[in-house]
Amino acid sequence: MASSSSKLKPFINNLRRYQNRSLSSSNQSNYRKQILLANLLQRYGFPPSSLQHFLSKNLFLSNSDLSETEASLSILLSLKLPQKQLVSLIQDSPNILRPNFLRKWRDPLSERSVSSSAIKSVLEHSSRFGIGLDKFHECVNVLRGLGFCDSTVSKVIEAFPNVLVVKEIDIRRKVEFLVGIDIHEIERFFYVFPEILGFSVESRLKPLLDEFIKIGFSRDEIKKEIVREPRVLGLELGELPRCLELIKSLKCREVIRDEILEEGMFRGGFEVKLRVDCLCKHGLIRRDAFKVVWKEPRVVLYEVDEVEKKIEFLSNRMGFNVNCLVDVPEYLGVNFQKQIVPRYNVVEYLRLRGGLGCDIGLKGLIKPSMKRFYNLYVKPYPECERIFGKRREDAGVKKRHPVGLWKLMKPPSHVTTKEDVVNMKSFVESLA
Known part of the structure; x- marks a missing residue:
């Protein structure tokens, strides 16, 4: 028994060496793949500081074929997304880099005249909620059927991507509601406030109008305010x-x-x-x-x-x-440029140089009057004059008249004669 176990020892040792070598080779391969993946993402503008965290959260990228990931990035680039939007899209919705996801969207998004921001919204919404191409085509056709131009369609999809799942009949109900309150510029309204497509006419919009009337506003006043600012209909009850x-x-x-x-x-x-x-x-x-x-x-x-x-x-x-x-x-x-920024700069300068006995909170920074703040933190430190802004000593006293004008306005003095003195004496004696 002992002899047989001694014969197996060399085999076991060789097996362990092979396993360790295989694990080491596998780790090196994974590490090399992550380096290549990180370099690929950096080439497309991904910030190096967030790469490690991003890759650790999305391990499927390390397990995917590198050529597939590069093909997905190339499709995003072909859609003419600005680099900032491209990086933001990948960070918010990394699932769009899964194989074959972007291939079905490349041609429809290239053919439709929608903005890059609208494309970003469509891809984000599709990756999160599984919205298909049929919903996208149906939504665009409905909006164009209402007479909306490409810029309005793009704006609606960008600001309210849930429109992709809104039924045509519900969109038309919103149009009928606006026409019913005498709103004629429907396209402008949807461009400014596309979120209205998510509101119910019966349970939200009509009760809101009733509330405005109940407060005491006339229908003309309400229409005027809605035309001026469509977001008025976004008010909660x-x-x-x-x-x-x-x-x-x-x-x-x-x-x-x-x-x-x-x-x-x-x-x-x-x-x-x-x-x-x-x-x-x-x-x-x-x-x-x-x-x-x-x-x-x-x-x-x-x-x-x-x-x-x-x-x-x-x-x-x-x-x-x-x-x-x-x-x-x-x-x-208070004024941002004239009060907040100069006061903060002075206090920060004094704090860094140890010129403050204690920390000054927001109340100590804002509450004092301009004169008091100046006397406390600026006047004792001449170098703070430049930071705070030179304070004119005569700024507090505004002259209303030209210098010397008081001399012209001064009434002439009365000269007392001897006759006046005699008359005054006789008047006083008569009183006695």
């Missing part, structure tokens, strides 16, 4: 009344309230809704978003992109959480 109640309860200067309502109550309420949506998009819950607008109504007077610029600066540059706005809503009501 009960949303406009809440925005109008907020405006009525504002405790602010009359000039601010008048400016908010300059174009009417309806428009003012809709502008409040847009600012609330903007705040919610960046992380605030709806209740806190309404609270911020109520505390700082000046935010309604700024354009939405200006509000977004302030929030992005707050989060990305200043390092504060967006929830800080609930405690310091004044941040959204």
Whole structure:
């Protein structure tokens, strides 16, 4: 027994060496394949910093034939997708690189005159929900049958890719609804607000119109606002009344309230809704978003992109959480270029050089008046004058009249004569 086991030892050792050599060879082959795959993706613009994470999440790419992956990338390139969109599409929907997926889409998307953004939306939606070519052709034919030009068709598919699964009868119901409220520029409406295709006429759009009338707006006013801004029909039920109640309860200067309502109550309420949506998009819950607008109504007077610029600066540059706005809503009501940026630059300069005794929060940065901030953080440090902007000493006193004008306006002095003195004395003696 011992002799037989001793005879098997050389065979077992050789088998182990062969297995180890095979595993090592397999690992080297996989590693080499991943290197080639990474180089291929980099050639098509994929950022090297995210390659490792991307490949670790999508192991099917390493197991696929490299030539098939390259063929898929070539098809994407032939669809004339910009590099940024191409990379974004692959990152968001890596399944489009599976073999044979793009081959069925290449000719239809090349033949149809749709934009690159619309192509990206179609491919993303198809890879996630398994939408076939028949749905795409049917949707495009329906939209063109309504008389829409290629740019409108592309815009609808890009902004609302769910239109690919909307039935023709439902699309026509939306058209009939718009015609019924005397909206004639149907194509422009769908170009500006294609999301309406996802709303139910009976349970959403008609009750919304009834709510507008119930609030007190006439049909002409409602039509005027819808024509001016089609996104009005995107309001939730009960949303406009809440925005109008907020405006009525504002405790602010009359000039601010008048400016908010300059174009009417309806428009003012809709502008409040847009600012609330903007705040919610960046992380605030709806209740806190309404609270911020109520505390700082000046935010309604700024354009939405200006509000977004302030929030992005707050989060990305200043390092504060967006929830800080609930405690310091004044941040959204001051001028970005004249107040926020210069103050932040001064405080950041002093912090890096150890000139601050403690950290200054958002409240300490925004709340002080211009004069107080200048005296605290700029005046003691001459080098901060250039960062903050040279403060003119006479900026606070605005002269209303030319120098020396008071001399011309001064009344002439009365000269007292001896006769006046005699008359005054006799008057005083008569009183005695």
